Amino acid sequence: MLYNLYISIKNGRYNLFGLSAHKLQKVIDAYLNGEKTVTINGTKCIMEDTSSLRIFQHDVEQTPEAASDYYLNNINFRKKEFNYSYLPPRTLLLMGKEVTDQMIQDNEYGIRKQTPQMAQEKYKQNYVNEERLKELRGISNGKFDFSKLVKLCEELNSNYANENYLSVGMIGRTILNHVPPVFNLKTFEEVASNYGGLKDHKSFKKSMHHLNDSLKNIADSYLHLQIRKRETLPNDTQVNFKQDMDLLLAEIIRISE
Numbered sequence: 001m002l003y004n005l006y007i008s009i010k011n012g013r014y015n016l017f018g019l020s021a022h023k024l025q026k027v028i029d030a031y032l033n034g035e036k037t038v039t040i041n042g043t044k045c046i047m048e049d050t051s052s053l054r055i056f057q058h059d060v061e062q063t064p065e066a067a068s069d070y071y072l073n074n075i076n077f078r079k080k081e082f083n084y085s086y087l088p089p090r091t092l093l094l095m096g097k098e099v100t101d102q103m104i105q106d107n108e109y110g111i112r113k114q115t116p117q118m119a120q121e122k123y124k125q126n127y128v129n130e131e132r133l134k135e136l137r138g139i140s141n142g143k144f145d146f147s148k149l150v151k152l153c154e155e156l157n158s159n160y161a162n163e164n165y166l167s168v169g170m171i172g173r174t175i176l177n178h179v180p181p182v183f184n185l186k187t188f189e190e191v192a193s194n195y196g197g198l199k200d201h202k203s204f205k206k207s208m209h210h211l212n213d214s215l216k217n218i219a220d221s222y223l224h225l226q227i228r229k230r231e232t233l234p235n236d237t238q239v240n241f242k243q244d245m246d247l248l249l250a251e252i253i254r255i256s257e
Contacts, residue, residue: 018064034110173219
């Protein structure tokens with residue numbers, strides 16, 4: 001398998017075409033290690049302050065050289081950067097599917113250089129545990145498409161980290177509405193009350209009732225209450241249902257793999 005890359009740095013954007021898996025790993029390691037440059041095929045490539053690294057398989061029959069030449073010579077597919085051209089992600093998608101998530105997930109440039117304290121602070125900002133998200137992304141299930149659930153969890157983390165607590169409650173409520181079919185049920189009320197029968201999964205039921213009774217009502221108040229003379233905005237404590245949400249996601253993973 002060969003790969004085509006789109007790289008955006010502080011001073012511009014560029015591509016690398018037709019990388020083998022070994023050379024792709026060199027680029028990924030440079031990105032994760034926060035290196036300033038990486039040498040590929042004898043050419044020094046700038047990696048410093050990379051803001052975007054996107055990876056695409058090369059799936060077309062043409063060689064990477066022939067395919068890239070074709071698109072670079074077509075003004076409808078290329079972009080101009082100073083005195084050179086590059087192919088944006090939308091064009092690289094014409095040459096093969098994007099695999100960025102499988103290769104680097106949500107890891108940022110230089111993440112391996114973070115101190116343990118920095119890593120711990122970042123971990124605290126996550127609403128959904130990163131390992132749990134990784135497990136969700138890895139589900140291979142022909143009955144359900146979990147991409148929307150993964151995206152909801154990613155946005156939950158993003159909004160929690162940025163202290164957008166109204167959005168955290170709303171997204172959490174959306175997740176509750178989204179997942180009942182995984183349990184062969186229609187509503188989250190049924191999940192909380194009926195999943196596993198009357199005697200089984202007691203601790204799970206307790207957590208699901210907490211989500212259904214508390215998170216649902218809190219989020220509904222964000223969604224439906226009209227403007228008032230005085231408001232009290234939510235804080236991180238009010239929307240903190242991390243443990244219950246983790247139990248829900250863990251059970252979804254367990255029964256879906």
